[in-house]
Amino acid sequence: MTSDTKEKGIVILGAPRSGTTLLRRLLDGHSAIACPGETNLLTACGRFLKSETLAQGLTIGVLQGLDFAGFSQDEVIARLRDFAFGFFRDHAAQTGKKRWAEKTALDVFYLDELEILCRDHVQYVCVQRHGLDVALSIEDLCRANGGYLSELHDYVRRFPCLLEAFSHAWVDLATALHEFTERHGGNTFTIKYEDLVTDPESNLREVFSFLGEEWEDGLIERALENKENLGLGDWKTYAKSKVDRGSIDRWRKLSQADLQVLGPIVNPALERCGYPALEWESDVSPAEARRRYEMGLLVQGVKDESPDSSRKEEPGDP
Amino acid sequence: MPLQKQQLVHFLEEKFGLDPAELAEDTPLFSSQMIDSFAMVDLLMFIEDASERKLSPTDVNLDNLDSIGRILQFLDS
Numbered sequence: 001m002t003s004d005t006k007e008k009g010i011v012i013l014g015a016p017r018s019g020t021t022l023l024r025r026l027l028d029g030h031s032a033i034a035c036p037g038e039t040n041l042l043t044a045c046g047r048f049l050k051s052e053t054l055a056q057g058l059t060i061g062v063l064q065g066l067d068f069a070g071f072s073q074d075e076v077i078a079r080l081r082d083f084a085f086g087f088f089r090d091h092a093a094q095t096g097k098k099r100w101a102e103k104t105a106l107d108v109f110y111l112d113e114l115e116i117l118c119r120d121h122v123q124y125v126c127v128q129r130h131g132l133d134v135a136l137s138i139e140d141l142c143r144a145n146g147g148y149l150s151e152l153h154d155y156v157r158r159f160p161c162l163l164e165a166f167s168h169a170w171v172d173l174a175t176a177l178h179e180f181t182e183r184h185g186g187n188t189f190t191i192k193y194e195d196l197v198t199d200p201e202s203n204l205r206e207v208f209s210f211l212g213e214e215w216e217d218g219l220i221e222r223a224l225e226n227k228e229n230l231g232l233g234d235w236k237t238y239a240k241s242k243v244d245r246g247s248i249d250r251w252r253k254l255s256q257a258d259l260q261v262l263g264p265i266v267n268p269a270l271e272r273c274g275y276p277a278l279e280w281e282s283d284v285s286p287a288e289a290r291r292r293y294e295m296g297l298l299v300q301g302v303k304d305e306s307p308d309s310s311r312k313e314e315p316g317d318p
Numbered sequence: 319m320p321l322q323k324q325q326l327v328h329f330l331e332e333k334f335g336l337d338p339a340e341l342a343e344d345t346p347l348f349s350s351q352m353i354d355s356f357a358m359v360d361l362l363m364f365i366e367d368a369s370e371r372k373l374s375p376t377d378v379n380l381d382n383l384d385s386i387g388r389i390l391q392f393l394d395s
Contacts, residue, residue: 249335252333252334252335253334253354253356253357253360254356255356255359255360288363291363291366292359292363295358295359295362295363295378296355296359298362298373298375298378299355299358299359299362299378300355301375301378301379302348302358302378302379302380302383303355
């Protein structure tokens with residue numbers, strides 16, 4: 001553990017619904033690390049720094065605008081960094097901890113901007129999760145919220161099938177994150193959600209080793225029993241007092257017809273991220289697709305017979 | 319050849335990861351939420367394929383299809 005490492009903040013990156021909130025709670029359980037609920041600070045910085053290039057090649061954005069006014073881009077970024085990091089440092093100080101960590105699910109949509117803001121002033125812990133489990137979970141979130149996050153609007157507009165839209169979103173985010181980790185090498189650590197929930201202690205030990213922090217016995221239990229550190233973020237994790245594998249491989253329940261559509265979208269990114277490519281039995285014939293549709297309608301009738309009325313509004317009904 | 323119990327159990331285990339030890343003949347599958355509606359569609363497709371019998375709309379109900387025992391009894395009728 002070096003003094004240089006100890007002074008650095010920690011940024012958790014991952015597609016929404018990849019287990020980043022679970023990791024946030026676990027990091028916050030360490031006596032040296034303060035990781036609050038989603039502050040949205042870095043996402044806001046990403047939006048602040050977002051620019052667009054016109055057809056003529058002129059780039060329009062705050063960095064370019066202030067540059068005309070005599071403020072160098074380095075100065076603007078340094079000021080913004082001090083502004084954002086200052087809140088994180090103050091929060092860590094308020095909680096009596098040495099280091100700050102930050103996790104907001106939308107940060108990953110602004111990797112290019114956060115890269116120039118954070119550079120190597122922080123350590124990055126990146127979370128990857130199976131793309132179709134991410135897509136299914138985002139679909140659940142959107143149904144629960146009754147709408148879509150603005151960062152997903154473009155995907156929903158382009159792809160009317162929600163799972164297809166969110167699969168494309170995952171591909172873009174996972175690929176960008178993978179390339180980000182390749183650029184930043186030793187300053188990043190990537191963990192798979194599936195590994196984290198299957199063997200939390202072994203995997204967390206590796207995370208803390210990367211961060212230059214000692215492992216603390218009882219950390220997992222302490223972190224998940226802490227109900228006071230509430231904040232914005234994935235609400236599901238607050239219902240959990242232990243790490244479990246219940247959300248792994250939800251995608252296996254998808255039909256062959258779904259896999260036939262989604263497989264070609266996600267397979268290259270799955271393999272790049274270390275997951276096996278999806279396989280499907282064969283092309284689904286129009287006759288089979290029609291029969292599946294008919295069966296889906298008949299199953300709706302069966303649900304009406306079910307004594308548990310909650311079944312009638314099951315997310316993702318076929 | 320009629321659909322065998324072992325085929326059904328194997329399908330439920332392989333397709334949905336259900337534990338055969340927890341699958342008694344009278345274990346409710348759908349009404350207990352052991353399988354969801356996506357899985358139910360897969361199960362119906364499997365039943366049709368394996369039994370070479372096309373289900374009619376009136377066949378698809380909990381009495382006929384909510385447990386391994388009911389499925390086998392229904393197909394045997």
